[in-house]
Amino acid sequence: MTATPRPSPGRPRDDQVDHRIADAAVELFGRKGWASFSIEAVARLAGVGKASVYLRWRNKEELLVEALKLRMGRISDVDTGTVRGDLVELVQQLLTLYTGERGQAALRLGIEARGIPGLAERYEDMAQAQILAARAIVRRGIRRGELPENTSVTFLLDAVCGGAMNHALTVPPALGPLTAEAMADYAEHFVDFVLTSVLSGP
Template sequence: MDPVTHPRNPAGRPRDPDVDRRIAAAAVELFGRDGWASFSIEAVARRAGVGKASVYLRWKSKEALLAEALTMRLGPISDVDTGTVRGDLVQLVRQLLQQYVGEHGGAVIRLGLEARDIPELAERYDSLARQQILAARAIVHRGIDRGELPASTSVTFLLDALCGGAMNHALTTPPALRAALPETVDDYAERFVDFVLVGVLVDAPAEQ
């Protein structure tokens, strides 16, 4: 007897990019606000105004959802060559501050604290972190090669000061002043880089 065959179901409607964006935005917002412990498909669906089925149609798990949502919404720190080490470092600090005080600042900060404990996200976070570290180190090495920074400059110490300072500024600004932070990013980045570079150049050993 010939096996019974069934007609194939017609292809479904293509995914709606707007729904994808709404779900991703909701996922990043909820993660930034509440952290991983409270993160769920149900909460994301409610926030995005869609059914759970719409989320599961796109992502098989909450880990996969958050990993892709963060990739979609958060931009990497890039190596910008302005022609001077001061300009490059200002751009670095500006990018960091824009991440920390921008729309998804809460998610950026939580990502650094929680990523390694979240399945499917740790590897992506480590890759992103390596990319950012390499970009930052390239800026300092380029400054040393140009003779703008002393050969004795500690790349690690300089970047710890700048990157750590940028995060600390975003985290410790009083709540009443946080709304104005995005407007002060450019000015703060320039003044902060100048402050740090003074210490680097003053402490440089004099040439014999």
């Protein structure tokens, strides 16, 4: 269960400071990983005193868990009315997650979460929710008759989700951050490519 930051005595909490600390925590985790993550380093990056962090969180485990909850995007199930539209939306969400300003943290989370005290359980819950959302898209497409009944949910999502992550990781830095238009264009063409393979059969 995620711990709630402790209320501080005296003056009311400043939400802007909360957000600065959370942003700094996610950025530091993304750049340096858990081994270099500390209250002191987060405070320096956020431009606040160490005491300000400890007034809100008891330790670095609580800080990182809460920061990821506050500032990390999640993959959700969006029903556009067609399986193509749903998969395009899924790919765009994945690209936004992995190429956005918190993309490094999202990637590290998948690698390190299970070894971080207090975060492993929350990560499993988040990962499971994302898996269920993605699987719902494919199952809905099968029920609608848009996909063959024998479509492998696992293989289709491995192709779509794996392809989206690979694209996010391999775009040359020289090209700069992916724009919303570039992500939308890639998502549509990529989903069409995958669906053509699925619908053409063996």
